[in-house]
Amino acid sequence: MRVLLALFVAGSVVCAVLVARAGPAPDPAKGVDGIAAWLNQVTGECTDVRKGEDFAEFAGPVRAKVYGPYIAEWGTCVKPPYERLGLLVLRPGLEEGWRAAQARGEVRGDPDLVFGDGFAITGSTGMEHLGLKRLECTPTACSLIPIKHH
Amino acid sequence: MRKPIALLAIAAAVGALLVQTSAPALAHGSMVWPGSRTYLCYQDGRAGSGGGDLQPTNPACVAAVAQGGKQPLWDWYGNLISNAAGRHREIIPDGDLCGPTTKYDAYNQPRADWPVTQLTANATVTLRYNAWAPHPGTWEQYVTKDGFDVTKPLKWSDLEPVPFDKITNPPLGNGEYSWQARLPNKSGRHIIYSLWQRSDSPEAFYSCSDVVFGGGVPDTQPPTAPGTPVASSVTGSSVRLDWPASSDNFGVTEYKVYRGDQVVATSATNSATVRGLSSNTEYTFRVVATDSAGNASPSSAGVTVRTGSGPGACTVTYTKPSTWNGGFTANVKIANGSSEAVRAWELVWDFPAGQRLSQAWSSTVTVADGKATAKGASWNADIAAGGTAEFGFNATTTGAVTDPVGFTLNGVSCAIP
Numbered sequence: 378m379r380v381l382l383a384l385f386v387a388g389s390v391v392c393a394v395l396v397a398r399a400g401p402a403p404d405p406a407k408g409v410d411g412i413a414a415w416l417n418q419v420t421g422e423c424t425d426v427r428k429g430e431d432f433a434e435f436a437g438p439v440r441a442k443v444y445g446p447y448i449a450e451w452g453t454c455v456k457p458p459y460e461r462l463g464l465l466v467l468r469p470g471l472e473e474g475w476r477a478a479q480a481r482g483e484v485r486g487d488p489d490l491v492f493g494d495g496f497a498i499t500g501s502t503g504m505e506h507l508g509l510k511r512l513e514c515t516p517t518a519c520s521l522i523p524i525k526h527h
Numbered sequence: 528m529r530k531p532i533a534l535l536a537i538a539a540a541v542g543a544l545l546v547q548t549s550a551p552a553l554a555h556g557s558m559v560w561p562g563s564r565t566y567l568c569y570q571d572g573r574a575g576s577g578g579g580d581l582q583p584t585n586p587a588c589v590a591a592v593a594q595g596g597k598q599p600l601w602d603w604y605g606n607l608i609s610n611a612a613g614r615h616r617e618i619i620p621d622g623d624l625c626g627p628t629t630k631y632d633a634y635n636q637p638r639a640d641w642p643v644t645q646l647t648a649n650a651t652v653t654l655r656y657n658a659w660a661p662h663p664g665t666w667e668q669y670v671t672k673d674g675f676d677v678t679k680p681l682k683w684s685d686l687e688p689v690p691f692d693k694i695t696n697p698p699l700g701n702g703e704y705s706w707q708a709r710l711p712n713k714s715g716r717h718i719i720y721s722l723w724q725r726s727d728s729p730e731a732f733y734s735c736s737d738v739v740f741g742g743g744v745p746d747t748q749p750p751t752a753p754g755t756p757v758a759s760s761v762t763g764s765s766v767r768l769d770w771p772a773s774s775d776n777f778g779v780t781e782y783k784v785y786r787g788d789q790v791v792a793t794s795a796t797n798s799a800t801v802r803g804l805s806s807n808t809e810y811t812f813r814v815v816a817t818d819s820a821g822n823a824s825p826s827s828a829g830v831t832v833r834t835g836s837g838p839g840a841c842t843v844t845y846t847k848p849s850t851w852n853g854g855f856t857a858n859v860k861i862a863n864g865s866s867e868a869v870r871a872w873e874l875v876w877d878f879p880a881g882q883r884l885s886q887a888w889s890s891t892v893t894v895a896d897g898k899a900t901a902k903g904a905s906w907n908a909d910i911a912a913g914g915t916a917e918f919g920f921n922a923t924t925t926g927a928v929t930d931p932v933g934f935t936l937n938g939v940s941c942a943i944p
Contacts, residue, residue, distance in 0.1 A: 410913065424764045424803060424864060425842060425942065437596030440629060455764070455803035457791065458555060458659040461601040484629040486608070499598065500605070502555050502660050511609065 402508075405466065405495040409452035412464040412496050416456065419507060423462065428452035435463065440489075443478040447471035456503065463499030465490070471497075472512060472519045480516040488512050491524060555604040555659040556732055558721045559703065560821035561644035563734035564591075564625060564634045565603035566657070570781070571642060572600050574795045579944050587641040595633030599626075604657050606631045611731035613724055622680035624720060625735035634735065637680050639716070641737040645819060648712050648740045653821045654692065656704040656723070657790075664725035668692040668708065671717045681735065686720055687711070695726075701783075701815065701823075702790040713740040749822035750775035753782060753797065753814040758832040760933060760940045763806035763840025763865055766832050772797040773816035773824050780819045784812055785826070802942070806840050806865065809833045840865035841941040843874070843934040854885070855928065858919040859901070861936060863910040869937060870909050872916065874901045876931040883923045890918035 403415035409428055416423035432451055433441035450466040471488070478484045490497040491509040498509065501524055510521040557563045562570070568588035572581030581597045583589050592600065599606075608627055611618065619627045626634040646652070656666065667690040675685050692708035716739050723732040754771025761767075773779050784792040784799050791812070792799040804810060811831045816824040842862040849856040863869050878884070878899035884892055890901045901918060903909070910916045934941045 421805060422803060424805075424840070425944075426862075426864070427944065433596065435596050435598050437592075437594055437598070437633065439594075439632075440596070457789075457803045458604065459602065460802065461598065463598065485623075486628045489628060489630040500602065513610070 402494060403496060408450045408466050409464045412466070412493075412498070413452070413454050416454070416464075416498075416504075416507075420456065420503065422456040422503075423454040423464075425455040426452055426464075427454070427461075435461070439483060443474055443484055444471065444488075444490075447474055456500070458502060459500045465497040465499070467492075467495055467497055472514070475512070476514055476516055476519060479514060487514050492521065555602075555607075556657045556704075556723060557604045557606060558654070558719075558734045558736050559657050560653070560655040560817070561646060561719055561736040561738050562642065563603070563606070563721070563736050564641055565599060565606055565631065565734070567642035567644075567737075568592075568634075569600040569603040570793070570795060572597070573793070579800070585640065585642050587636065587638045590636060590638070591633035593633075594636070595626075595630065599631050599633065602630075604659050606634070606734055607730055607732045610729045611724065612729035613731070615722060615724075615731065615733075616683055619683075619733075621682035621684075624681045624683065624733065625718075627733055635680065637678050639677050641677075643716070643737045643739050646710055646738045646740050647746075648714060649710060651707055651709050653705050654708045655821055656697075656721070658699055658702060658704050661699050661704075662725045663696050663727055664723055665693065665695045666697065666704075667722045667724075669720045669722075670711045670713060671720075673713070675717055677716055677718065677737070681718060681720075685718075701785060701788055710740070715740060746776065746818065746820035747822065748776050748818075750779050750816040750818055750824040752825040753816050753827040755828040756784075756812055756814055756830040758812075758830055760800070760942075761832060761835055762842075762940050762942045763835045764804050765800055765802040765942045766804065766810070766812075766834065767798070767800045768792075768812055768814070768830065769798045770814050770827060775816070775818045775822075775824075778818060779816045779824075781817050783815050783817070785815065786810055786812055800942075804834050806834050835939050841869070841934075841936045841939070842944060843936070843941045844944055845930055845934075847930070853925075854921060854923045856919060856921050858917065860915055860917045861910060861941070862915045863912060865912060868909055868911050868914075872903050872908065872910055872936060874934055874936050874941075875899065876934045878931075879928075881924055881926045882928055885921045885923055887920035888918060889916075890920075892918075892920050 404411040413423050413426045447468045447470050448465050449468050452464050453461040456462045475488050491501045493509050505524050510523050512519050513522055557566050559566050568583055571585045571588050572583040575582035575584045581600050626632045669686040669690050671685050691711040694706050697704045697706035719736040719738055721734045750773040753773045756768040756770040759767045782794045783790045792801045811829045813829045814827040844860040846858050847855050876899055878894050884894050892901045907916045
């Protein structure tokens with residue numbers, strides 16, 4: 378019984394730490410500003426938000442063609458080491474779009490994004506505690522994989 | 528009995544959380560000496576834009592940006608495969624060694640005009656590898672075989688079968704791994720292919736460094752220490768630093784600006800702007816110079832700066848959508864990045880002789896003593912927290928006109944993207 382109680386206490390502490398690290402989720406209705414505000418709230422970074430720039434200039438024509446139809450809004454902010462961290466508000470369907478492009482041989486491997494609920498970010502370092510996930514894809518299926526911190 | 532079972536279930540769930548170890552953890556890094564394609568193109572892009580953007584001038588870098596966009600250069604340290612687990616030859620096809628993922632595919636282009644680093648065959652040098660997120664692991668450095676043709680796609684069989692250098696957990700300092708290595712006995716144009724396989728994760732990093740091996744005496748003399756940096760254009764999120772240049776027997780190739788042990792900016796000139804800072808916070812910066820052989824100078828003395836607060840977190844974007852012989856149209860966008868509104872804003876910038884204001888809109892602009900002052904109209908006199916204000920003007924010119932290099936909003940310097 379004492380062992381179980383000790384496990385319970387330890388588990389509660391771990392849960393509390395994990396929840397506290399993840400912080401609140403961004404408000405998708407607030408678009409890029411909502412993602413930036415969330416990142417700023419939980420990391421103290423993500424300043425100098427830029428919007429309205431050409432996504433193809435940022436990502437190149439190949440990835441812009443694949444990602445573009447599923448991006449409702451995008452912008453960047455500064456979050457070291459990223460001088461331009463992409464913040465993407467997503468429409469549904471990116472996973473299927475990536476797999477289709479993979480099957481056509483236009484892209485290979487996994488999408489170079491990390492995903493939250495309704496949004497994605499183009500970098501991952503320094504965001505291991507935010508509850509974001511990677512998407513690992515084959516031409517037939519994709520799986521969301523939590524990002525682990527060491 | 529029910530209570531212990533419930534506790535057991537909770538404990539088991541917590542245990543499951545604790546042992547969830549299959550997910551990848553992500554790091555970042557790339558070879559900075561001899562510089563990888565992404566790193567040297569990033570440096571080329573920074574120099575070509577004058578800072579703040581990436582406008583490479585090297586033809587291979589230009590072609591890479593046209594194919595892959597600027598993001599792979601902003602993220603020059605992220606050329607990786609998350610789940611490689613040592614299976615490099617199995618999962619990376621010939622032709623894709625330098626950029627094994629779609630994001631970095633442009634850096635596979637078989638061209639002879641990538642930026643190169645001059646090396647001395649058989650010399651003992653210090654290899655340097657950026658470590659934004661340090662992790663244990665093993666680095667292997669391969670060189671291409673004699674007769675390698677850089678204008679053809681790089682294949683695994685182009686590499687010598689054994690790495691000329693291999694190290695596990697090299698020393699870490701000043702934001703970089705660095706270690707001594709003896710260069711191979713080669714001559715002429717080659718690629719040094721670096722693999723970093725982390726030991727705490729299946730993640731692996733890849734970089735191609737274009738090099739030219741020659742003879743001669745190795746350069747072992749480091750540059751002199753840079754002078755003490757001087758801070759200017761301090762905003763709520765950025766600061767410009769200028770410092771007296773170092774000298775070197777062969778020439779300084781790069782300066783690194785450090786905050787503590789972390790590199791926060793790099794520059795090919797004796798000036799850099801550090802961005803991404805928090806407002807109303809004290810920072811100390813120092814500068815180290817390096818030469819083309821990778822020799823690092825002693826550190827400069829530090830300079831301590833406190834970033835601005837409130838309206839200091841502003842950014843001004845100045846564009847000229849239209850120019851003609853004898854005049855131009857300018858649009859100015861002020862972004863208030865602070866958490867407070869800016870009331871009754873006034874934006875001031877240099878307005879040198881040779882320009883004459885002819886018309887302004889969405890603001891009142893006056894020019895006196897070589898300075899222009901713009902004030903908001905009645906409907907945009909305040910800029911909300913996180914908001915923007917935009918205005919424009921036409922000006923006539925005589926002779927060449929350069930864009931403003933500094934703006935102050937209500938007396939506080941603003942960042943320029």
